[in-house]
Amino acid sequence: MNTLSILAASVLxxxxxxxxxxxxxxQGQHVMEAAGAQPExxxxxxxxxxxxxxxxxxxxxxxxxxxxxxxxxxxxxDPHAYSGGYTLDSGKYALAGPRQLRLADEHSFGTLLVDxxxxxxxxDATSTAFxxxxxxxxxxxxxxxxxxxxxxxxRLEEARTELLWGHAIASYWDAQLGLRYDTGEGPDRSWxxxxxxxxxxxxxxxxxxxxxxNEGRSAxxxxxxxxxxxxxxxxxxxxxxINLYGKKDExxxxxxxxxxxxxGLRLRYEVSRQFAPYIxxxxxxxxxxxxxxxxxxxxSTRETRWVAGLxxxx
Amino acid sequence: MPARxxxxxxxxxxxxxxFVQGLAAGGVLAGLPGLxxxxxxxxxxxxxxxxxxxxxxxxxxxxxxxxxxFTGNPRMATTINGSIPAPTLRLREGDTVTIxxxxxxxxxxxxxxxxxxxxxxxxxxxxxxxxxxxxxETFTYRFKLEQTGTYWYHSHSGMQELTGMYGAxxxxxxxxxxxxxDRDYVVQLSDWTxxxxxxxxxxxxxxxxxYNYNQPTVADFFRDASTDGLKSAIAKRKMWNEMRxxxxxxxxxxxxxxxxxxxxxxxxGNWTGLFRRGERVRLRFINGAGNSFYDVRIPGLKMTVIQxxxxxxxxxxVDEFRFGPGETYDVLVEPKDDAYTLFAQAMxxxxxxxxxxxxxxxxxxxxxxxxxxxxxxxADMMGAMGGMAGMDxxxxxxxxxxxxxxxxxxxxxxxxxxxGAMAMDHSQHAMAENPLDKASQTVRxxxxxxxxxxxxxxxxxxxxxxxxxxxxxxxGRRVLTLADLSTVxxxxxxxxxxxxxxxxxxxxxxxxxWSLDGLEFGQSTPVHLRYGERVRVILHNDTMMTHPxxxxxxxxxxxxxxxxxxxxxxxxxxxxxxxxxFLVTADALGRxxxxxxxxFHMDAGMFRQVVVS
Numbered sequence: 028m029n030t031l032s033i034l035a036a037s038v039l040x041x042x043x044x045x046x047x048x049x050x051x052x053x054q055g056q057h058v059m060e061a062a063g064a065q066p067e068x069x070x071x072x073x074x075x076x077x078x079x080x081x082x083x084x085x086x087x088x089x090x091x092x093x094x095x096x097x098x099x100x101x102x103x104x105d106p107h108a109y110s111g112g113y114t115l116d117s118g119k120y121a122l123a124g125p126r127q128l129r130l131a132d133e134h135s136f137g138t139l140l141v142d143x144x145x146x147x148x149x150x151d152a153t154s155t156a157f158x159x160x161x162x163x164x165x166x167x168x169x170x171x172x173x174x175x176x177x178x179x180x181x182r183l184e185e186a187r188t189e190l191l192w193g194h195a196i197a198s199y200w201d202a203q204l205g206l207r208y209d210t211g212e213g214p215d216r217s218w219x220x221x222x223x224x225x226x227x228x229x230x231x232x233x234x235x236x237x238x239x240x241n242e243g244r245s246a247x248x249x250x251x252x253x254x255x256x257x258x259x260x261x262x263x264x265x266x267x268x269i270n271l272y273g274k275k276d277e278x279x280x281x282x283x284x285x286x287x288x289x290x291g292l293r294l295r296y297e298v299s300r301q302f303a304p305y306i307x308x309x310x311x312x313x314x315x316x317x318x319x320x321x322x323x324x325x326x327s328t329r330e331t332r333w334v335a336g337l338x339x340x341x
Numbered sequence: 342m343p344a345r346x347x348x349x350x351x352x353x354x355x356x357x358x359x360f361v362q363g364l365a366a367g368g369v370l371a372g373l374p375g376l377x378x379x380x381x382x383x384x385x386x387x388x389x390x391x392x393x394x395x396x397x398x399x400x401x402x403x404x405x406x407x408x409x410x411f412t413g414n415p416r417m418a419t420t421i422n423g424s425i426p427a428p429t430l431r432l433r434e435g436d437t438v439t440i441x442x443x444x445x446x447x448x449x450x451x452x453x454x455x456x457x458x459x460x461x462x463x464x465x466x467x468x469x470x471x472x473x474x475x476x477x478e479t480f481t482y483r484f485k486l487e488q489t490g491t492y493w494y495h496s497h498s499g500m501q502e503l504t505g506m507y508g509a510x511x512x513x514x515x516x517x518x519x520x521x522x523d524r525d526y527v528v529q530l531s532d533w534t535x536x537x538x539x540x541x542x543x544x545x546x547x548x549x550x551x552y553n554y555n556q557p558t559v560a561d562f563f564r565d566a567s568t569d570g571l572k573s574a575i576a577k578r579k580m581w582n583e584m585r586x587x588x589x590x591x592x593x594x595x596x597x598x599x600x601x602x603x604x605x606x607x608x609x610g611n612w613t614g615l616f617r618r619g620e621r622v623r624l625r626f627i628n629g630a631g632n633s634f635y636d637v638r639i640p641g642l643k644m645t646v647i648q649x650x651x652x653x654x655x656x657x658x659v660d661e662f663r664f665g666p667g668e669t670y671d672v673l674v675e676p677k678d679d680a681y682t683l684f685a686q687a688m689x690x691x692x693x694x695x696x697x698x699x700x701x702x703x704x705x706x707x708x709x710x711x712x713x714x715x716x717x718x719x720a721d722m723m724g725a726m727g728g729m730a731g732m733d734x735x736x737x738x739x740x741x742x743x744x745x746x747x748x749x750x751x752x753x754x755x756x757x758x759x760x761g762a763m764a765m766d767h768s769q770h771a772m773a774e775n776p777l778d779k780a781s782q783t784v785r786x787x788x789x790x791x792x793x794x795x796x797x798x799x800x801x802x803x804x805x806x807x808x809x810x811x812x813x814x815x816x817g818r819r820v821l822t823l824a825d826l827s828t829v830x831x832x833x834x835x836x837x838x839x840x841x842x843x844x845x846x847x848x849x850x851x852x853x854x855w856s857l858d859g860l861e862f863g864q865s866t867p868v869h870l871r872y873g874e875r876v877r878v879i880l881h882n883d884t885m886m887t888h889p890x891x892x893x894x895x896x897x898x899x900x901x902x903x904x905x906x907x908x909x910x911x912x913x914x915x916x917x918x919x920x921x922x923f924l925v926t927a928d929a930l931g932r933x934x935x936x937x938x939x940x941f942h943m944d945a946g947m948f949r950q951v952v953v954s
Contacts, residue, residue: 107866
């Protein structure tokens with residue numbers, strides 16, 4: 028079990044790092060070396076057809092094809108070039124008054140996704156865990172609320188709630204900025220949050236957020252999920268999470284450095300896309316000072332958790 | 342899930358067969374529960390299957406809610422004169438018609454006369470041509486018919502088209518019909534959902550593959566690995582997964598929510614057109630669907646296509662044709678047997694609309710099985726580049742080579758086409774030919790295509806018109822393509838293009854955002870055409886879906902990549918990674934709509950305003 032969770036953690040770190048770098052630069056660029064075998068110089072007929080000399084399409088000239096992401100070349104076409112100065116609601120033949128025609132791009136939508144609402148069984152205890160995310164807004168700017176926590180013995184053991192502004196920065200990535208509030212058995216903590224959430228190549232759903240708290244606290248949380256459809260309705264969801272803290276927070280049982288990593292597998296059956304019961308197993312491992320603190324309290328540093336729950340959204 | 346969803350998506354018990362096939366008697370009220378009773382008392386149930394025919398120069402249409410039941414679940418539809426489809430208007434060329442439209446809904450409505458050339462104030466697009474028709478109001482449309490052929494009309498307000506507001510509009514020639522046919526049937530295809538359309542839209546905003554139950558699975562992977570080998574199975578998936586694109590992204594909606602209708606009739610209801618042996622039957626196919634492309638065929642019968650979008654074309658005989666929302670095809674058939682199935686499968690193969698041609702009511706013919714779902718090819722994603730990979734084995738990763746076995750027609754067509762194009766490019770410099778003789782091949786992405794609103798761009802599009810499209814390639818049947826269409830009499834305007842306008846069809850499937858040039862309607866500015874000018878429009882598809890692009894008020898005269906006139910259309914389907922061009926004569930002053938006719942793409946913002954002044 029231990030090896031597994033370490034493995035999961037390292038995969039996450041290694042996998043996330045380059046993606047983070049890319050997304051932070053709002054790139055998410057997918058470069059395909061499609062014409063790699065063509066000569067670098069000389070008048071390849073194909074190149075001439077696609078990119079006549081008048082169009083300095085840098086990517087093409089180098090034999091690459093940028094199908095996704097990237098930044099616009101200096102001579103990219105102006106999307107308003109054909110307007111002749113007209114706007115949607117001014118100029119000849121425009122209807123009087125404010126613009127009436129507003130399509131869905133100017134309407135707000137919203138969703139509450141309860142990704143996990145589950146009963147958790149370990150050797151020592153049972154508890155109830157939740158992990159939900161809601162958003163409201165438009166395609167490129169939205170309000171995001173994230174909430175995750177555990178109940179045991181009728182008490183809220185720990186909960187993390189985040190209120191964020193999400194702003195689309197690339198095809199598959201949103202930057203998020205806002206606040207996080209932790210509550211539970213230990214003292215409450217509040218943080219400023221900045222992160223990115225989106226879809227990495229090969230369909231990894233990634234959520235990485237850095238936090239700055241008071242008294243010099245800092246934290247980093249990286250979560251990744253993958254959806255593996257076994258059939259059209261049976262979906263295996265591997266999920267990993269790691270947490271790092273910049274400063275020891277003994278009252279909350281956190282050391283500095285890598286505190287814990289979790290790797291889980293959940294198998295759900297989609298009765299509908301919006302309603303899916305699941306079962307699963309999860310391995311959690313505490314590290315370093317955090318593990319020491321747990322040991323001092325007589326708690327275990329590794330845990331195997333059996334889970335059963337519901338995933339739903341509306 | 343072939344079921345209705347309660348608020349959180351737990352399916353209400355519903356027999357699968359009944360959902361897919363629909364009820365046999367769609368319009369008949371059967372046991373309406375509570376809420377609907379009150380409405381049902383007031384509104385008689387919707388007439389389906391046989392649209393009444395209205396003729397003359399004075400027509401009254403009333404828009405109201407009326408109950409329907411296509412699936413076993415009673416619902417309210419928005420209808421015109423209480424029927425689905427709406428009455429077939431048979432009008433006469435040269436007549437000035439007065440059509441009074443009364444709105445008895447609780448929301449505004451409108452009617453757009455799709456494909457009819459008329460003054461912009463009569464075009465029926467709320468917010469562009471007029472203010473719309475408020476509840477309780479009557480709006481009087483008046484326009485002169487200066488064309489002939491098969492057209493249609495529908496609401497241009499919200500999602501009312503998807504909830505029942507569509508009908509056929511036929512303009513008969515003053516000199517009498519040039520085509521002799523013993524029978525003449527409108528075959529209007531549409532789609533219906535029991536869900537509220539905006540709720541469907543909202544679901545797609547949250548999960549864009551919500552209705553796709555043909556997704557690649559682990560089970561598929563192992564099947565591929567055992568038949569083609571592990572390496573090949575991985576290669577087949579690598580590019581798609583790396584790019585976060587789905588090879589089965591063929592339609593946004595599917596049989597998981599849609600019931601496919603032919604003349605307002607479910608497949609089980611089996612709309613039937615009668616004929617006598619030896620007769621010649623004209624079928625006027627209209628795609629009035631909200632969001633479905635249909636592949637239409639009549640097993641056992643050849644179809645001779647004689648008209649496309651209301652305009653006569655040189656007759657061409659085919660087994661099958663694909664058309665998207667907004668397009669029409671008129672075909673002639675000469676049935677010899679007792680019964681034939683009119684089979685219209687949805688492009689994503691999640692269901693079909695079906696009817697019968699028979700010598701007497703009650704006869705049926707076998708209904709073919711749905712074709713299997715085909716994955717999109719590299720050519721659908723990358724255009725000519727996808728096709729080229731097949732030739733240049735050293736250039737591509739193994740994955741792409743493997744995929745290109747499936748990317749067939751372009752492999753053969755594109756290289757030739759590119760060489761031709763190159764030759765022309767050189768000659769342009771050498772001999773100073775008019776550079777506007779044919780569409781520019783230079784791909785010019787808008788600067789707004791490099792952000793979150795798009796998920797891909799095609800740098801080397803395909804420009805051939807002879808691709809029937811995904812799922813129809815090499816299927817053993819003769820399938821109509823745009824290259825087969827040749828409008829009788831040539832273009833309406835002999836002038837060449839004076840300038841070019843390039844627009845890119847763009848989207849981000851993951852966000853379910855659709856736009857032109859990466860800009861949704863709300864952020865866009867109009868496209869201005871100078872009154873009287875002849876302009877070339879280049880539509881360049883930077884997505885993996887086919888978009889039926891409908892320009893209001895003016896004809897779109899489709900041309901080949903070499904600049905040769907092909908066909909006059911009002912709705913032009915642009916395939917994935919395709920670059921297509923057409924000429925427009927800007928002879929219609931005013932403001933017009935121009936949009937993808939897939940309703941959900943239109944509503945997402947794949948929409949422009951056009952100003953002619």
